[in-house]
Amino acid sequence: MEESPLHQFELENWVPISLGGLDVSINKAVVFMWIVIAVAAVLMVMAGSARKLVPGKMQSLAEMMVDFIRSMILDTMGKEGMRFFPLIATLFLFILFSNLIGLIPGSYTVTSQIIVTAVFSFVVYGISLVLGFMLHGVKFLGILVPPGTPGWLVPLMIPIEIISQVARPVSLAVRLFANMTAGHVMLAVLFSLTIGGGLLIGWLPFAFTVAIYGLEFGIAFIQAYIFSILTCVYLGDAFHLHGHEEHAH
């Protein structure tokens, strides 16, 4: 049986629903999104319900996670960033759990759909824009002209900066989507080689499958971490105009 390695990403409507011409059918991705939310919520609520002074396994894992997200926010945004803790923790947990649940054979990786990652990244970027204009008003447009730009370069810098600003949500979305898709395609190709190779040579791609699976496990964490830390960075840029760059020089 030959199957395209991209077959795993195809979605068919399980429960076709149409709302005023909009296709809001329930498909595999939707169901797995619910599962991800349920698993993440149940695990975190279970871990949080104990509230012991000496934490058990679950509680200490959850405390580590909260502490990790907290220090990530404090490092990039400072104290005033803590009001975004719920947003960033939610993003981090959702992406982490959907990456991890996607690694279970037979399940579905929600983050391998570019629409999911694109919605996340554009919402985050929209929040950072709204926040920037709320805090700084028209001065926020100053991000388009980096500090220390000579006057004659300004007409050239503005289009470049506009592109680099628009590229931020695009790269955020593409990065997560491409990593998840590429990893799962690689696993599918290697495993179909294992099946095709049989006992004689099939052990070689199978060894690679196991190795790549381990790597994908790490990538699941890294991608969740990168997505949330870049969210922090972008929101932090809205707080402090040019803050980071002046320190860097």
Next chain:
Amino acid sequence: MAPSQDPLYAGLGQAVRMATDLLAALIVGGGLGWACDTYLLDSTPWGMIGGLVLGLVAGMRNAYRSAQRWPKT
């Protein structure tokens, strides 16, 4: 819960970040240029060429920026 402390994975994360920084700016620049060509001005192909060049510059700038944030080890 701190996979980013592992140097292999931290490096991998950084590498992936910079590569997509370059790519995304190129896509956005080319796309904006192409949109200018087709919908605003009738200037095919110059808008797209200019957009790609600006996108390349912006991508390098973004990659440079994320390199500046490189954690000091």
